[in-house]
Structure formats: structure tokens, C-alpha cells
Amino acid sequence: xxFWALFKRDVLVSWRKKxxxxxxxxxxxxxxxxxPLGLGAGAQTLAKVAPAVVWxxxxxxxxxxxxxxxxxxxxxGSLDLYVLSGMNLYLATLSKASAHWVTTGIPVIxxxxxxxxxxxxxxxxxxxxxxxxxxxxxxxxxxGTVGSALIMNIRNGGMLLSxxxxxxxxxxxxxxxxxxxxxxxxxxxxxxxxxxxxxxxxSLTLAPLAAAAAIKINLE
Amino acid sequence: xxxxVKFYHEMGSPxxxxxxxxxxxxxxxxxxxxxxxxxxxxGLFFAPTDYQQGDSYRxxxxxxxxxxxxxxxxxxxxxxGIITFVxxxxxxxxxxxxxxxxxxxxxxxxxxxxxxxxxxxxxxxxDWDARxxxxxxxxFLYIGVMGIYSAYEEDPRKAARLAALVAIIGLVNLxxxxxxxxxxxxxxxxxxxxxxxxxxxxKDWDMLRPLLVMALATKFYFIYSMLSRAQSYLxxxxxxxxxxxxxxxxxxxxxxx
Amino acid sequence: MMELFDMGKYDFYVWTSIGVFIFALLAxxxxxKSQSKKIKRLIHAKQLKTQQKHSGDN
Numbered sequence: 096x097x098f099w100a101l102f103k104r105d106v107l108v109s110w111r112k113k114x115x116x117x118x119x120x121x122x123x124x125x126x127x128x129x130x131p132l133g134l135g136a137g138a139q140t141l142a143k144v145a146p147a148v149v150w151x152x153x154x155x156x157x158x159x160x161x162x163x164x165x166x167x168x169x170x171x172g173s174l175d176l177y178v179l180s181g182m183n184l185y186l187a188t189l190s191k192a193s194a195h196w197v198t199t200g201i202p203v204i205x206x207x208x209x210x211x212x213x214x215x216x217x218x219x220x221x222x223x224x225x226x227x228x229x230x231x232x233x234x235x236x237x238x239g240t241v242g243s244a245l246i247m248n249i250r251n252g253g254m255l256l257s258x259x260x261x262x263x264x265x266x267x268x269x270x271x272x273x274x275x276x277x278x279x280x281x282x283x284x285x286x287x288x289x290x291x292x293x294x295x296x297x298s299l300t301l302a303p304l305a306a307a308a309a310i311k312i313n314l315e
Numbered sequence: 316x317x318x319x320v321k322f323y324h325e326m327g328s329p330x331x332x333x334x335x336x337x338x339x340x341x342x343x344x345x346x347x348x349x350x351x352x353x354x355x356x357x358g359l360f361f362a363p364t365d366y367q368q369g370d371s372y373r374x375x376x377x378x379x380x381x382x383x384x385x386x387x388x389x390x391x392x393x394x395x396g397i398i399t400f401v402x403x404x405x406x407x408x409x410x411x412x413x414x415x416x417x418x419x420x421x422x423x424x425x426x427x428x429x430x431x432x433x434x435x436x437x438x439x440x441x442d443w444d445a446r447x448x449x450x451x452x453x454x455f456l457y458i459g460v461m462g463i464y465s466a467y468e469e470d471p472r473k474a475a476r477l478a479a480l481v482a483i484i485g486l487v488n489l490x491x492x493x494x495x496x497x498x499x500x501x502x503x504x505x506x507x508x509x510x511x512x513x514x515x516x517x518k519d520w521d522m523l524r525p526l527l528v529m530a531l532a533t534k535f536y537f538i539y540s541m542l543s544r545a546q547s548y549l550x551x552x553x554x555x556x557x558x559x560x561x562x563x564x565x566x567x568x569x570x571x572x
Numbered sequence: 573m574m575e576l577f578d579m580g581k582y583d584f585y586v587w588t589s590i591g592v593f594i595f596a597l598l599a600x601x602x603x604x605k606s607q608s609k610k611i612k613r614l615i616h617a618k619q620l621k622t623q624q625k626h627s628g629d630n
Contacts (some may be wrong), residue, residue, distance in 0.1 A: 241484065245477060249466045258462050259481060262455040263488050266495035273499065290495070297491075305484050308400075312476045355590065370579035373586050377593040417600060424596050428589040435585050540600055547608045554615045563615050 097182055098190045105194030108167075115163075116198055119156035120206050126152055127210050138215045145214035146224075146275035152210055153203050153228055154235065154268060160199050161239035162256055164191055165247040165310070174247075178314055184307035188244070192236045192303070200232030220278040223288070227271040230291045234267050237302035244309035267294055329549045330558035332406045336542045343539040350532035358525030365522075371435045378428040380529040381421045382446075384537055385453060388418030392460065393486030396479035405549070408475040411482065412464060413544035417537055419457040425450055445500040449493050456485040471552050 109115045130148055134140050168174040177187050207228055208221060216224070242260040246252030274287035325331040358376035365372040395411035398404050429447055430440040441447065463481050467474035553559050579586040 245463060245481065246466070252466070255459075255462045255466055258455060259459045262452045262459065262492065263484070265452055266488075266491050269495045269499045290498075294491070301487065305480065308480055309477065312473060312480065315473065359586070359590070364580075369582060371582035371585055373579065373582075374589045377589055381593065416603075420596050420600050424593055427592045431585045431589045431592070435582055536597060540604055543604050543608060547604070547611050550608075550615060551611050554611075554618070559615060560619060563612055563619065566612065567616055 098186045101177075101187060102190045102194050105191060106197055109194065109198035115160060116202055119160055119199060119203055122156045122159060123152045123203075123206060123210055126155070127213050130214065142215040142217060142279075145211065145216035146220070146279055147272050148214050149207060149210050149216060149224065150227075150268060150272035150275065153207060153232070154264060157199055157203060157232065157235040157239070158257060158260065159253075160195070161235075161243050161260065162246070162253045164195055164240055164243035166243070169247040169313070174310065175314060178310070184310055185303045188240045188303040188306040188310070192233070192240045192306075195239060196233050196236040200236055204228045204232060216275075217279050220275050223278040223284050224275050227274045227284075227288060227291060230288065230295050231267050231271045234295055234298045235264070237298045237306075238263055240306040241302050241309065244306040244313065247310075247313060267291065270294065327404055327406055329405055329409075329553055329556075332409075333546055333549055333558070333562065336546065340539060340543055343535050343542070347532050347536035347539055350528050350535065354525045354528035354532055357528065362522050362525055363519060368436065371432065374428055374432040376525050376529050378425060378432060379526060380533040381424040381428065382450065383530060384533045385418060385422040385425050385450065388414050388421065388537060389453060389456065389482075389486070389489070392418060392482045396482035396486070399475055399479040400483060403476070405552070406545070408472075408479070409545040409548040409552075410541065411479060412475060412548055413541045415457060415461050415464075415478075416544065417540040419454065419461065421533070421537075422450060422454045422457060426454065443500070445497040448500070449496045452492055452496070453489075456489070459485065 127148065130144070131141060134144070165174065168177075178184065204225060207224055211221060211224060238260050242256040245259060246256050249255065270287045270291040274284035274291065277284045277287060325335060354376060359373055362373070362376075364370055392411050392414045395407045395414065398407035399411055426447070429450070433442055433447075434440050460478050460482050464474045464478040467477060550559055550562070
């Protein structure tokens with residue numbers, strides 16, 4: 096029950112703030128404009144790097160939202176309350192990650208086709224693109240809770256969070272962007288997507304454990 | 316058996332750890348220097364020239380031992396991290412944090428010497444092959460452990476426990492990263508000339524000997540560097556304890572005489 | 573003597589690698605020595621301070 100209460104509250108807070116939701120999208124739009132300006136506007140050139148660009152933009156735009164997952168709760172003391180009230184921290188972080196995914200992951204997935212159009216990504220890859228992002232955005236949110244829990248009482252922790260989370264996301268990028276790339280080359284992306292699914296399951300089970308441990312240490 | 320148990324317990328307490336390992340520093344450093352000198356002279360001047368790679372293969376005598384150490388030390392950090400995290404052992408904390416600088420350094424040496432080997436062999440300083448890429452990611456993992464510790468430095472115990480957590484997360488992820496990178500290179504490019512496999516690995520004893528000697532030398536230097544930093548760490552974090560006062564008094568008076 | 577140091581056309585790469593290796597380990601050695609010295613001095617200075625305080629109180 097508490098899981099849903101916390102989840103609902105977090106989604107509502109994000110929804111009221113709005114900036115949490117549109118910030119990553121504006122960021123993606125800004126950066127994607129830079130690519131034709133830097134690379135040249137030829138559709139062929141852009142299509143070649145499109146799988147990587149669409150994917151890396153989804154990743155980076157999520158990364159900038161991670162820092163605050165636990166920060167507000169830590170600063171106003173509600174995190175202490177969860178712990179004191181005996182709430183299961185595993186479920187609490189899982190709920191945090193779900194709320195983050197709903198308010199950041201889903202908009203990023205829905206926005207991906209826009210970026211894909213701007214980058215001339217071949218149309219037959221859209222299905223795989225959406226599927227790969229659907230599998231990967233939960234990983235961003237889950238590993239994000241770990242990173243955010245580690246840095247929640249550091250003032251400028253954004254850079255450190257990137258250093259901590261990025262290496263862990265390397266396999267996700269390899270499988271995810273690889274899936275889109277293989278499809279655009281006319282190959283099957285089945286293997287990539289299966290491995291990506293493996294990463295999703297693994298982080299679903301392990302990441303909340305790590306985040307809960309980090310919270311416990313930080314609140315001691 | 317009793318002596319081993321006793322030794323184990325002694326190594327767990329900071330004062331006896333300090334007292335015991337203080338005497339290991341000089342022999343370790345001595346062995347490291349002698350073996351490095353022997354290994355480098357043997358490897359550079361006496362080992363036969365490789366028939367495929369010419370003399371450029373001699374970079375192996377610093378590159379491969381450094382690469383072995385970079386991974387070995389991260390494994391030790393992970394193990395010490397688990398001990399720190401589960402049992403909150405102070406000596407494990409000290410060992411873990413003492414491993415980080417020397418491990419990161421060996422990773423940098425591996426990358427730089429790998430680049431210097433890549434230029435004559437691949438024609439470019441950097442190639443995104445599986446080994447180079449995963450070594451670079453390993454460097455990021457080291458930087459992460461260092462970064463989280465220094466961010467919480469005012470509270471060393473919390474810093475150490477968080478660093479231990481980061482190290483454990485890295486240790487769990489390392490096989491996945493490694494596997495994914497190998498898989499990624501295997502589909503995107505034909506196999507490039509492997510640095511090690513240029514002539515199907517090293518078979519000649521005259522080539523293998525300096526390599527093994529250098530591997531030993533780096534191990535001894537690692538032990539020296541790690542113990543020395545761990546001792547400093549313990550002095551610093553326990554500076555208000557009685558044993559530290561006695562140690563300082565003794566060592567400073569020893570210096571003056 | 574000079575031909576001993578000759579690494580075919582690979583002089584630069586081999587000797588720079590050895591240089592990087594030795595320089596890095598020397599840098600580590602210097603840094604750990606200075607760190608240990610600094611910490612010992614700091615603790616010693618603190619001890620002297622507390623001793624003076626105590627003698628001042630008496």
C-alpha cells in the first residue's frame with residue numbers, strides 16, 4: 096500500500112512542477128539541432144549516425160534529471176521519516192524509480208520519434224527504437240536512484256553522478272543503440288534486445304538493493 | 316593453525332596491523348626495485364627480437380604487468396569493499412582506499428603504453444578494441460571510487476562505506492561491461508592485430524622470463540605502495556587514539572637520533 | 573654500446589613506454605612519502621598543541 100502512496104505522491108509532485116517533464120525534451124531538441132549544424136545537413140550523413148544520436152540523447156537527457164530523485168526528500172527530512180516508519184527501503188527506492196520512469200522515461204520514449212525524424216533515422220527502425228527505449232529507460236531510472244542515493248547530500252553532485260552511472264550504462268548503450276543500428280543495416284536485432292532485456296531484469300532486482308544500502312549509509 | 320588465527324586477528328586491529336606491516340615496507344620496496352631492474356634489463360637487452368613485431372613487442376614487459384595489476388587491484392578493492400561494507404573493519408577500509416591510487420595509476424600506465432604500442436602495430440594511437448575500451452571504463456570505475464570518497468571526506472567512515480558500496484557495484488558490473496564490450500567489438504570490426512597474439516602469444520622462455528619477473532616486481536611495488544598508504548590512512552583516521560601518539564613519538568625521536 | 577639501445581625503428585615507442593612506467597611509479601613513490609610525512613607532522617603538531625594547553629591550564 097505504501098508503495099502506491101509514495102509512487103502517487105512522487106508522480107503528482109513531478110507533474111505539478113512540470114519542468115521535470117519538459118526539461119529533458121527541450122534539452123534533446125537543443126542538442127539535436129547542433130548535429131546538422133556541425134555535421135552538415137545531408138540526410139545520408141545524418142542517417143548514418145542517427146541510431147547513436149537518438150539513443151545518446153535519450154540517455155543524456157535522462158542523466159540530467161537523476162540528481163534530484165532523492166535530494167528534495169533528503170533535504171526536507173521525509174527520507175528520514177520513511178526509514179523511521181519502518182518502510183522497506185527496497186520498495187521505497189523501487190517506487191521512486193517507477194515514479195521517475197513515469198515522469199521522465201515515458202516522455203523520453205514518446206519524444207524519441209521526433210528526434211528520429213529530425214535525424215533522418217530510417218523509418219523501418221522506429222519499432223525497434225521504441226522497444227529498445229522501453230526496455231532501457233527503466234534501467235536509467237533504476238541506476239539513477241542508485242547514483243542519486245549516493246550523492247544526495249553533496250552540493251554539486253551532478254558530475255560525480257555521471258562518473259558513477261555512465262560506466263554502468265555502457266552495456267545498455269551497446270545493446271540498445273546496437274539494436275537500432277543493426278535494424279537500420281537490415282540485420283536482426285533479436286540478440287541485442289534479448290541482452291537488453293537481461294540488463295533490465297538484472298537492474299530491476301539489484302539496483303534497489305544498492306540504492307537502499309546507499310540511503311542507509313547516508314542517513315546514519 | 317593457532318598462529319594463523321592469531322595473525323588474522325592481529326591484522327584486523329589497526330595498531331597491530333601498523334606494527335606488523337611497518338617492517339614489511341623496506342623488503343618489499345627492495346624486491347620491487349631489484350626485480351624491476353633485472354626484468355627491464357633482461358627484457359630490453361637480452362630477450363630475443365620477435366620475428367613479427369620486431370623490437371616493438373618489448374613494450375609488453377611494462378604493458379602487460381601493468382594491465383594485470385590494474386585488474387587484480389580492482390578485485391582487491393572489491394573484496395576489501397565487501398569486508399568494509401559487511402563487517403565495518405577499519406583495516407579493510409584502509410586497504411581499500413590505499414589500493415585506489417596505485418590501481419588507477421597502473422590503469423593509466425596500461426592505457427598509455429597500449430597507445431604507444433598501438434601506433435607501430437595498428438598505425439594509430441587509439442583503437443576502440445575490446446581491451447583498450449574496457450581498460451578505459453575500468454579507469455572510470457577507479458575515478459568513481461575516488462570521487463565518492465573525496466566528496467564525503469569530512470566524514471571518513473561514511474566516505475569509506477559509500478566508496479565500498481561503489482566498488483562493489485563496480486565489481487558486479489565489471490563482467491557485464493567486459494562481456495558487452497567484447498561482444499560489441501566482435502560484431503563491428505574484423506579482428507584487429509591483438510597485441511598479445513601477434514605471434515600466438517609468447518612461448519619462448521627467454522621472452523617469458525622477463526615478463527614474469529616484471530609481473531612479480533609490480534606486485535611487490537603494489538604491496539609496498541598499498542601498505543604505506545594504508546598506514547598513513549590509519550594514522551590519519553585514528554589520530555586521536557593512544558597508539559598513534561606513541562607511534563609518532565617513537566618515530567620522530569628515531570628520526571632525530 | 574649504442575646498438576644496445578637501438579630498437580630498430582621503434583626507439584621512440586619502446587623508450588617512451590619504459591619512461592611512462594618508471595615516471596608513474598616514481599611519482600607514486602614521491603606522493604606517498606610526502607603524504608605520510610605530512611600526516612605525521614600534522615599529528616605531531618596537534619599533540620604539541622594539546623600538551624601546551626594542558627601545561628597552560630596547570
